Amino acid sequence: MSRVAPTLEDVARVAGVSRATVSRVVNGTRNVDPELQETVRNAIEQTGYTPNRVARSLVTRRTGTVALVISGAGGGSDVFTDPFFGRVTAGVVDFLRGHSVHPVLMLADSDHARTEVVEFLRQGSADGALLVSTHPADPLPARLLEAGVPSVLYARPGRPMPIGYVDMDHRAGGRLAADHLVAAGRYNIATISGPMDVLASQDRHAGFRDAMARHGFPYVPTAEGGFTAESGAAAMHRLLTECPDLDAVFAANDLMAQAAVDVLLEHGLRVPEDVAVVGFDDSAPALACRPQLTTIRQPVERMAAQMADLLLAELEKPGQRPRSVIFEPELVVRASA
Amino acid sequence: MSRVAPTLEDVARVAGVSRATVSRVVNGTRNVDPELQETVRNAIEQTGYTPNRVARSLVTRRTGTVALVISGAGGGSDVFTDPFFGRVTAGVVDFLRGHSVHPVLMLADSDHARTEVVEFLRQGSADGALLVSTHPADPLPARLLEAGVPSVLYARPGRPMPIGYVDMDHRAGGRLAADHLVAAGRYNIATISGPMDVLASQDRHAGFRDAMARHGFPYVPTAEGGFTAESGAAAMHRLLTECPDLDAVFAANDLMAQAAVDVLLEHGLRVPEDVAVVGFDDSAPALACRPQLTTIRQPVERMAAQMADLLLAELEKPGQRPRSVIFEPELVVRASA
DNA sequence: TGGATGTATGGGAGCGCTCTTACAACGTTG
DNA sequence: CAACGTTGTAAGAGCGCTCCCATACATCCA
Structure with a gap:
């Protein structure tokens, strides 16, 4: 199309008005003669003018973008395979688009990457940060705070x-x-927890254990998992060794629950007849699993949208x-328990 | 920290040099006295200076970001639940981060959204676009081309x-x-295709049908799916009605293959003993499925990285x-066929 | 009628940076 | 020793925009 983009100046010249007037028309349109507005609009049409967002950002100090930072402790970029992050992204994108704000995706999985994120934000490349940080020891929240970057977290920070x-x-x-x-009459109930250095895991486990104790089960066999399918399968094996007569398992997320179901099935145990399984999150695997998982719903998309809302x-x-x-969790009863 | 960010000017004053010299040190560092460099670096340290990326972008005409546009025809933002897009994102992010470029995520699922994407890029908010467009009728590639926006597609365009x-x-x-x-000796082979208005679906189907014909099977029972689990299940049901004695199914992606397996199992058919199932993509569901899916691997992450590479x-x-x-596909043999 | 108020426009500074140009200081060469 | 690079630095224009302020004119009430 155009080799060099037309500027406000060009439009002003064509319309026979000043730059300021064109700017007024393009933006707030306050106090401009309707007739002149028309002229300017025609000139814009004619020149094919598009405001230069960067130039605008320079003076307004606003970019119209926010950083969506995945501060996965772990292994690089396969976080995107985890349905959880997909849901977060969906919730954020869906909310932001209604506000003409765009998320730029960043991974903060190393110290180097974290520094880059802070730099990026300090440089004013984005107006704020949405931080999905699972690790309580993650230094990023504090660093962003210190750098004066407006931020909102998904999950409460490790320390207040x-x-x-x-x-x-x-x-x-x-x-x-x-x-x-x-309530379903299970007696030998075990659990596969999430990684214990993650607050959400600790809390899910504590809540489960406390309730069990209140129901008269002071000890709950526990195997720690890592929120992945493999770790869930391994944990299930350990549990099966420790207490071969278990009749129920609560897994701290659906991915592990699904893996647990597979292991149980392989051992010739029926789900839920012999062993009931409850998952957590209510994400895609809960529905893909056979039998479909009874699970605790985490409204990830809504939470992500709320996070974006808070930042804006x-x-x-x-x-x-x-x-x-x-947000409050919700029990979703399906076939597995 | 600092209420108002220090500028190049501030650093220059502290160091007792000119703005230009500081700029040289910050960037290319060509032709600056080592001693002076040291002085400047100290001044930078002392002031806590961070270059303002927006200001830089204004003059360099480069933002250091690219748009990652998901031009899903369909239903809003649940695309992120599809493992495919997660893998694309992973591949893109992983490649770009090594080049200090950041992707901003955009959904182009409506005409309004498409216009916004084009505007965004014309405004110079990003240097180029990575377009994941499945629909051959998608007008976005042509519009980006017309707007002179550097772009690379995932999947060939609908028309040359x-x-x-x-x-x-x-x-x-x-x-x-x-x-x-x-080769496995199957005789009653059917297929669940992807949506036929998607080139990839057409091609997978055509390749499958051609090869079948060459093997002496001129007619292949086909049910069209929509790349989702539900559509896969529905297609499997239809296939089962049409030819109850089928002994193999090729599904055009893993999500549908997994759903097909579930339906077969529900019908009391064993996989692979009674019915062999082959999927496509080799994504997470292929491994989560029981039995694990034999599938055709699409190296999505590598392709996505390559796409980013082309754009850069x-x-x-x-x-x-x-x-x-x-890219060439690859047969991955697992348990389902 | 005159000052006060309000509205529409233009002029111009300035956001923080890069980059070209000019120039000073230093060799190096025929 | 004049002419010529070479190198290091400063000065200043300018990227495209917003926004403050000045100006011009219309409107109003006492």
């Missing part, structure tokens, strides 16, 4: 700090699972007290 | 146009599946003839 976040009542989720299993609010009027929003 | 892309030899993939099934090359030296790279 004045930063907004969305989270879920994971303990309540654990309780829901225990209640359901006990903070950008809108900075310096507010950071807010947090906690 | 001078734009680079990566793709796979889907026909060869279909052939691989047919060969494998026939085009940005590096514009005006080159657009390039395309075709």
